[in-house]
Amino acid sequence: MVLLNLFLSYFKIGLFSFGGGLAMIPFIQEELIESHGWITSGEFVDMLAISQVTPGPIAINAATFLGYNINGVLGSVVSTMSVILPSFIIITTIAHFLEKFKNSKYVDWIFRGIRPTVLGLVASALYSVGRESISDFKGVIIAITMFYLVGIKKINPIMCIIGAGITGILLY
């Protein structure tokens, strides 16, 4: 029964959170803390910290962590799967219709409007993440170096991430 409720809660979280992982936070709070009382606010804050500093999408990290706290490994499998499922259904449906109306001039027009807007979107992410994550001069240097290596020099971003981790040990 807990598993079914967990499934429904996470399905709902996945379905209604527009705007990516961080936008999910108020939904998770509402469902897991207020409606069901499955976790405490303290556990929730721990979960946020852990989700942000571990690899992978924040939404998946949060679902796995909370699912485990609520009902062990099985709970984490159920919550992770159910947070992916709405995305899965919606995206494959969109892809199906896009394929069908691929030659429609309306679809073409829509994308012509959306494409330049995405640039503004990524710029806003850069702005807001930059304001939050860079706290000193060393951070500025790391960010600029990273940009130069990945953006201009086209060096593999994975190698650069490993390099940034090592730089952190040396500099801080």
Added chain:
Amino acid sequence: MKELFKYFMTFFKIGFFTIGGGYAMIPILEKEVVDNNKWLTQEEFVDTIAIAQSAPGALAINACIFIGNKIKKISGAIACALGVAMPSFLIILTIAKFVYGFRDNIIVSKVFEGLTPAVVGLIGASLYSLVKSSGAKGKLFIVPVLAFIAIGIFNINPIFILLVAAIGSILLHKYSEKEEY
């Protein structure tokens, strides 16, 4: 089957090295999907990001499902979604089970001191490559600049802005189409 395993492994790698959420994933995703494997063109990649952002759910998961579906329909989408989610799942499970307090570890916290600003550089790199490949010049730059001001400075919901851009573009093209006749 061998192909599906390759998709799974590629997205496993992408999920494993993404720290800091969906936007930080863009350059890694682009490198693997557009440059290395040529599964998508640059233009299709930009469209993928737009769709992933407009649909509910996590940007990273949406983008990977869309890409998987594009390369090999439903089975591709499943392979990519599982691949990108698996590293998170395994790592978080390990942390939840064994090392809950790992963040206080001095080495771990130093590594993250280095990684956090690096994510900013990564997002900068993805913006740079998106701008270059969009071929946007002159008048067209008004759109991304306005979108940035609305979303970044005034905190307007990005879904709303994407919607306005889509409708605006339809109206604009419809109007200029009429002019031609």
